[in-house]
Amino acid sequence: MWLRAGFVRHSYRAILAFRRAQPALRSGKTEFQETLEPVLAFRPTQGAERLTCFFNLGPGSVTLPAPPGSPFGPVLAPKIDRGALRLGSNAAIWLRGLSRHAAGRITLKREPLPFSLSIFRRPR
Numbered sequence: 001m002w003l004r005a006g007f008v009r010h011s012y013r014a015i016l017a018f019r020r021a022q023p024a025l026r027s028g029k030t031e032f033q034e035t036l037e038p039v040l041a042f043r044p045t046q047g048a049e050r051l052t053c054f055f056n057l058g059p060g061s062v063t064l065p066a067p068p069g070s071p072f073g074p075v076l077a078p079k080i081d082r083g084a085l086r087l088g089s090n091a092a093i094w095l096r097g098l099s100r101h102a103a104g105r106i107t108l109k110r111e112p113l114p115f116s117l118s119i120f121r122r123p124r
Contacts, residue, residue, distance in 0.1 A: 011074065011076065015073075015092075018074050018094075022044075022049075022051065022073075023046040024044040024049045024050070024051050025044050025051065028046030028049070029044065029045050029046070030043070031043045031045070035064075037057075037058070038056060038062070039055065039057070039058075039062055039064065039087065040054070040055040040057055041053065041054050041055075050096070051096055052069055052094070053094050054085065054091075054092065054093050054095075055091070055092045056088065056090060056092075058089065058090075059089050060089060061086060061087065061088050062086070062087050063084050063085065063087075064087075065084065065085070066080050066083050067085065067095060068095075068097065069096055069097045070096050070097055071094065071095055072094060072095070073094040074092075075093045076090070076091050076092045076093075077090070078091050078092070078093040
């Protein structure tokens with residue numbers, strides 16, 4: 001799927017159009033959430049609109065408790081099943097309707113990579 005011609009360009013255009021259409025993402029107040037690497041999570045708000053955004057910035061899948069809210073927008077490789085949110089490599093999901101106090105610290109379960117990262121380790 002990622003190797004298909006134009007897929008990356010199409011994905012970026014869809015995400016940029018989505019961002020332009022959401023007041024909370026354009027000019028709202030952003031509150032970053034505590035997460036473990038490689039997940040980035042933040043909550044932009046604008047008036048009554050509350051969103052929650054999760055991005056897996058790493059090469060492997062990660063799993064965390066599924067937060068309340070409804071997925072919307074151009075989601076990339078997430079799965080919500082049995083109370084868990086699984087974000088694949090470089091995945092993103094936007095949720096609408098999560099209150100500010102619905103979740104505190106977001107815990108993360110790392111899943112093993114399907115390959116070795118030994119080539120990236122620094123020599124001791």
